[in-house]
Amino acid sequence: MRRYLPIIIVAIAIFLALPYLLPTYYLSLSTKILIFALFAMSLDLLIGYTGLASLGHAAFFGLGGYVVGLLVVRGQVSEWIAFPAGIILATALGALFAVLALRARGSYFLMITLALAQVVWGIAFGWRTLTGGDDGLPGVKRPTFFVSLADENSFYYFVLLMVGLSAWALFAIVRSPFGHALRGIRESETRMLALGYNVWLHQFAAFVISSAFAGLAGALFVYNTRFVSPDVLHVVRSAEVLIMVILGGVGTLLGPAIGAAVIILLEDFISSLTQRWLLILGIVYVVTTLFAPRGLVGLYKEHFSRNRKR
Amino acid sequence: MIWVIHTLNGVSFGILLFLLAAGLSLIYGLMKILNLTHGSYYLVGAYIGSTVIATTGSFILALIIAPLVVAVLGAVMERFFLRRFHLDELPQTLLTFGFLFIFADLSLWIWGGDPIMLPKPAMFSRSIDIGGLGYPTYRLLLIGVGLLVALILWWFQERTRVGAMLRAGVDDAEIARAMGIDVSLLFTLVFAVGALLAALGGVLGGPIIGAGPGTDFDVMLLAFVVVIIGGLGSLRGALVGGLVVGLLDNFGKIFFPEFALFTIFVPMAVILSFRPTGLFGRG
Numbered sequence: 001m002r003r004y005l006p007i008i009i010v011a012i013a014i015f016l017a018l019p020y021l022l023p024t025y026y027l028s029l030s031t032k033i034l035i036f037a038l039f040a041m042s043l044d045l046l047i048g049y050t051g052l053a054s055l056g057h058a059a060f061f062g063l064g065g066y067v068v069g070l071l072v073v074r075g076q077v078s079e080w081i082a083f084p085a086g087i088i089l090a091t092a093l094g095a096l097f098a099v100l101a102l103r104a105r106g107s108y109f110l111m112i113t114l115a116l117a118q119v120v121w122g123i124a125f126g127w128r129t130l131t132g133g134d135d136g137l138p139g140v141k142r143p144t145f146f147v148s149l150a151d152e153n154s155f156y157y158f159v160l161l162m163v164g165l166s167a168w169a170l171f172a173i174v175r176s177p178f179g180h181a182l183r184g185i186r187e188s189e190t191r192m193l194a195l196g197y198n199v200w201l202h203q204f205a206a207f208v209i210s211s212a213f214a215g216l217a218g219a220l221f222v223y224n225t226r227f228v229s230p231d232v233l234h235v236v237r238s239a240e241v242l243i244m245v246i247l248g249g250v251g252t253l254l255g256p257a258i259g260a261a262v263i264i265l266l267e268d269f270i271s272s273l274t275q276r277w278l279l280i281l282g283i284v285y286v287v288t289t290l291f292a293p294r295g296l297v298g299l300y301k302e303h304f305s306r307n308r309k310r
Numbered sequence: 311m312i313w314v315i316h317t318l319n320g321v322s323f324g325i326l327l328f329l330l331a332a333g334l335s336l337i338y339g340l341m342k343i344l345n346l347t348h349g350s351y352y353l354v355g356a357y358i359g360s361t362v363i364a365t366t367g368s369f370i371l372a373l374i375i376a377p378l379v380v381a382v383l384g385a386v387m388e389r390f391f392l393r394r395f396h397l398d399e400l401p402q403t404l405l406t407f408g409f410l411f412i413f414a415d416l417s418l419w420i421w422g423g424d425p426i427m428l429p430k431p432a433m434f435s436r437s438i439d440i441g442g443l444g445y446p447t448y449r450l451l452l453i454g455v456g457l458l459v460a461l462i463l464w465w466f467q468e469r470t471r472v473g474a475m476l477r478a479g480v481d482d483a484e485i486a487r488a489m490g491i492d493v494s495l496l497f498t499l500v501f502a503v504g505a506l507l508a509a510l511g512g513v514l515g516g517p518i519i520g521a522g523p524g525t526d527f528d529v530m531l532l533a534f535v536v537v538i539i540g541g542l543g544s545l546r547g548a549l550v551g552g553l554v555v556g557l558l559d560n561f562g563k564i565f566f567p568e569f570a571l572f573t574i575f576v577p578m579a580v581i582l583s584f585r586p587t588g589l590f591g592r593g
Contacts (some may be wrong), residue, residue, distance in 0.1 A: 024347045053400055100579055103586040107542065109346040109402060112582065115575070118531045122571040235527055239407050246404055279415035285408025286391065288399045 015160055017056040019153045028224070029268060031156045033261045037071060038232055040244040040256035041170050044215035047242075048251030049174050051186030054109045055238055056117025057214055059097065059214075062233030064090035064215030069137045069228035074130070074269060079143030083219055089214020091208055093120070098207035102200060108231045121233040136229025140222055143180045149223075159220055168214055173209065182206055240281070247288050249295030258296055311441030316560060318440075318587040322449040325456030327513035328520070330529055331536035332463060337395060339480045339543025340500050342397055347387065348508055348532030355380045355509025356521035357421045360428050368536025369431035377509040378493070384505025385498050410526065413432035418523055427523025428513065452514055458508070460549055467545065470512075474499065480543060506580075535574055539581050541591025546568020559576035 018030055043057045064086040071082035080228070101112045124131045131137065142150045149155045173179050181202055184192045189199050222228045240263065248259025266284070271279050292299050334348045358379055359372035362455075364373075387409060388494055395401040434451045437444035452571075467473040478486040481497050487493045511529075512521065532555060541549025562573025581589065 040544070047400075053403065057402070100582060103582055105401060107338060107342065108538065110399075111343055111538055115531060115534050115578070117537065119575050120570050126571075176317075180522075217404065239411075243404065246400065250400075254509070276415055278411045279419075282408045282411030282569065285404050285411065289395070289404045289568075290391075290410065293401055 012164075015164075019051060019156055024152050025150050027156055029060075029264065031152070031222075031224055032161050033264045034156075034159050035224060036241070036295065037242050037257035037263055038166050038192050038220070038242065039214055039217035040165045040248065040260040041167060041253050042210045042217065043241050044253055044256040045170060045174065045182075045213070046210040047245055048253075048256075048259060049182045049186060050203055052203060052207065053110060053242075054101075054113040055208075055235070055242065056097065056115075056242055056257050057115035057210075058233050058235065058237035059117035059120045059223070060211035060214035061218035061237065061241070062137060062230075063093050063120060064218030065222035065228050065232045066131065066218075067217045069140045072140050073137045079085040079145065083143060086219035087215045090218065091212040094208045094211020094215075095115040095204075097211070098204045098257050102203055102207070114238070117233065117234060117238060121230055121235070124233050125230040133232075134229075134230060137226055138227050142223050142226065156222065157289045159224070162216065162220060163287060167253070167257070172214065174253065177206070178202070200300070218297050229253060232263065236278075243281070243285055246286070247292070247295055249297030252295070252297045255295050255297035262296070274282070311443055314440060315443055315445055316564060317557070318445065318449060319348075319455070320557035320560035321553060322452045322456075322518070322556070325453050326511050326515045326552075326558055327532055327536050328456055328549050328552030329459065329507050329514070329553055331540065332460075332545060333507040334533050335501050335537050335542055335544060335548045336476075336503045338537070339534035340391075340476065340483070341388075341497055342399075343392060343402050344399075344406070345504070346403065347409040347413065348412050348504070348529070348533060349526035350417075351380050351384060351505045351508035352512040352522050352529045353417055353526040354383070354413055354518040356428065356525070357417055357426070357512075358509070359513035360421070360426050360521075363429060369429075372428075373510070373513050375398025376513050377506040379504040380509035381506035382478070385502040388498050388501035391394055391500075393494075410530075412454065414523065414526055415449060416527075423523055425525075426516075427520040428516030430517040449549070450519060452518070455514060459510070460545070463545055470548050472496075472499075487539040532574075535578050537588065538578055539588055541585075543589025544588075544590040547588055547590035 019027055022030065038177070039057075039061055042060075043054065044176060046057075046219065047053050063073035067086040067089045068082050071077040071085060072079070075082075077085075097116050100116065104112055125133055127133070142148075142155055143149075147154060149158045174182070181192065181197055184195075185197070185199050185202055192202075193199050218232060223234065226298055242261075244263050245256040246259070248257065249255025263281075263284075266280070267277055269282050274280075288295075294302075330348065330352060330521045333351075337345050337348075358376040362372040362375050363369060366418075380458050391403055403422070428544075430446075430448045434446075434448040437446050438450075439445075465473075467476060469588055475486065475491045475496060475544060478489070478491060479493050483493050515521075522568065536548060536551040536555050538551075539554055540549070542546030558573050558577060562571075566573060585591075
């Protein structure tokens with residue numbers, strides 16, 4: 001960790017200076033990138049460190065967002081309650097999903113997480129009287145935590161603080177004995193069982209922690225766009241965050257954050273040119289799988305070690 | 311008598327789900343690939359079917375051409391892409407997701423964003439009388455065709471040489487290969503057949519549930535529930551699971567219209583708690 005300290009300090013300095021360097025449009029794009037970086041890192045804890053590939057991660061992201069949106073718009077509830085409530089309910093949903101999905105492994109796990117997440121989407125889509133259905137809920141005003149976060153600059157700093165703290169927490173988790181146990185489980189469940197670890201409890205905990213951070217990211221996302229619609233829960237979201245993780249590099253935490261930045265910037269760029277973003281995204285999936293299966297971080301490492309050998 | 315009608319509706323929808331789930335299940339059974347593109351085969355099948363009907367006016371022709379085209383798409387996906395990642399779950403998931411998006415966007419590009427309904431074939435556009443109520447003969451045709459397909463698949467699997475190879479491959483692909491069975495060809499064949507069945511479902515289901523953007527996700531989800539309940543890798547599971555989900559969905563929509571999805575998912579969760587690999591699955 002000490003080795004990276006200068007890099008971390010420089011990175012923090014750059015992030016702090018961004019509002020002074022970027023025009024408003026790109027600043028709000030940066031906010032979006034930070035939010036999705038957190039979302040992707042939360043999924044990486046599950047895929048990269050625990051070996052459980054969830055295809056329904058948008059459920060926690062979306063629920064975190066919907067709870068905030070519903071409480072603020074429909075309930076006129078204070079942000080001091082709405083914001084934590086979003087995270088807590090997303091965490092609770094994570095616990096429920098974990099209990100069901102951890103009965104199964106492999107492909108069944110993929111299908112169950114995807115199917116359960118679609119149920120949540122179905123509720124948000126179908127329960128028009130509460131959620132506004134397809135039209136969504138507009139008018140989610142940005143919170144005031146001691147200071148108003150309505151303008152882009154202060155909201156950016158708020159997101160930076162939240163994502164920074166979460167990233168620090170996630171790095172601490174994967175470096176802790178608990179994190180090492182997760183990696184052991186990823187490599188061999190049976191061996192960890194034989195060593196006396198409660199494998200189920202570890203996986204359950206990883207799932208719940210992961211959904212909590214996803215919920216936080218979702219809440220931030222809805223505050224950022226001031227709007228929530230079933231889109232945040234859709235399987236396309238789950239798929240998008242999955243490709244961020246893989247494209248960046250599974251099991252590196254930093255990689256998925258970079259993957260998030262690449263995908264968001266690409267989406268922004270492509271969308272300004274053509275309507276065919278989904279097609280391009282699909283091609284990104286295929287190309288990544290064929291040519292960069294270990295992600296950008298993996299490519300970098302391969303290149304780096306090859307150069308060193310010469 | 312209304313209950314007979316509701317039951318028939320549920321059964322015909324269940325048969326449609328069987329067509330989808332059978333391919334999904336066979337592909338998984340042999341190759342352990344969870345094919346997320348399976349709903350797209352349905353969608354593309356329905357769209358191609360609509361184009362064939364619009365140009366030739368023949369439902370039968372649509373029923374032949376659309377599944378064959380989609381079968382080729384499936385075979386290409388297996389042969390040139392999925393094959394490289396045999397038994398590697400994450401890349402397979404990504405690839406099939408990628409193709410899902412590609413097919414979805416290309417379909418949107420070619421056929422536009424408005425949902426379509428396929429016209430029923432003229433011979434089966436009428437209704438017959440069931441206890442004083444009219445019932446569309448098309449749904450009865452659907453049930454008949456579905457059961458026929460189930461029978462053919464069963465015969466193929468249990469009574470033919472290729473079927474025996476297939477069963478050997480499902481049990482142990484490695485040993486099957488060592489015994490001189492061309493497992494590689496079998497993989498492509500099964501993928502093509504799976505895609506063909508899904509596209510057949512698309513054409514047959516076109517006059518009932520139609521097709522449009524998002525249908526691919528919807529039917530994929532239902533097919534997943536079918537195989538989660540019935541068990542992956544088992545044709546019997548696909549048929550029983552399909553009928554169970556078809557009936558649950560139909561009666562769910564009658565009794566709890568706002569929360570119809572729950573009537574499918576609560577039983578799924580219950581079955582999952584007792585049999586994590588489904589009713590007929592083998593883990």
